């Protein structure tokens with residue numbers, strides 16, 4: 001679904017962010033990108049959305065080349081939830097439907113069903129400032145889902161949540177994942193989260209990008225993190241991140 005070939009990008013004069021990195025995401029996969037702060041993860045997302053143009057290389061979505069003129073081919077959830085404070089939960093979730101000029105009324109019952117599945121049915125008339133952090137993230141995620149795009153780019157969606165809420169969000173997302181049938185590219189700093197949720201992980205490092213497969217069967221439960229296999233994987237991944245040129 002997503003193919004990135006030998007992508008290079010430099011900010012301004014000489015600030016090289018990537019040099020010839022390649023990666024791919026297959027239909028239905030959940031793939032994470034981890035890397036230290038400033039390694040270029042968010043920049044990569046901006047390139048995939050078409051907000052930035054690469055210096056070299058190409059990005060293909062379903063075989064079509066991404067360019068600034070074809071924005072809107074992915075669902076993008078940025079680091080901050082960016083909910084509109086003056087809109088209710090329902091109106092925030094309806095935003096992509098309004099933007100794409102679809103018939104809002106025709107979509108209303110489908111959107112309400114999703115609100116219910118996301119545990120938000122009782123809050124459809126609430127405003128963002130009346131919600132907890134975890135609920136706001138669910139609203140933002142649902143809004144991204146309502147773009148109807150098959151490829152979702154999620155930039156650290158749970159980064160600002162406390163560890164208990166994050167754990168609950170993991171269980172919730174793992175439960176939902178089977179029925180979503182979406183392809184996800186996910187940025188995180190949290191190794192546990194990356195292993196638990198992903199089929200594959202790309203580690204973005206100064207010397208390039210490394211692929212790491214997560215050999216854990218699905219369906220998965222958030223309890224997996226206590227298992228020996230999981231702890232071993234986590235150590236392996238930590239080692240890969242800490243040692244350049246590996």
Ligand SMILES: Nc1ncnc2c1ncn2[C@@H]1O[C@H](COP(=O)(O)OP(=O)(O)OP(=O)(O)O)[C@@H](O)[C@H]1O
Pocket residue numbers: 011012015017035036037038039040041042043044
């Ligand atoms: N508009 C810009 N102009 C110049 N440099 C920029 C710009 N945006 C980002 N950078 C630089 O590019 C590098 C990569 O930034 P980016 O935000 O992609 O990193 P990141 O891996 O997502 O970081 P974090 O994990 O902290 O969110 C950083 O050194 C940053 O300072």
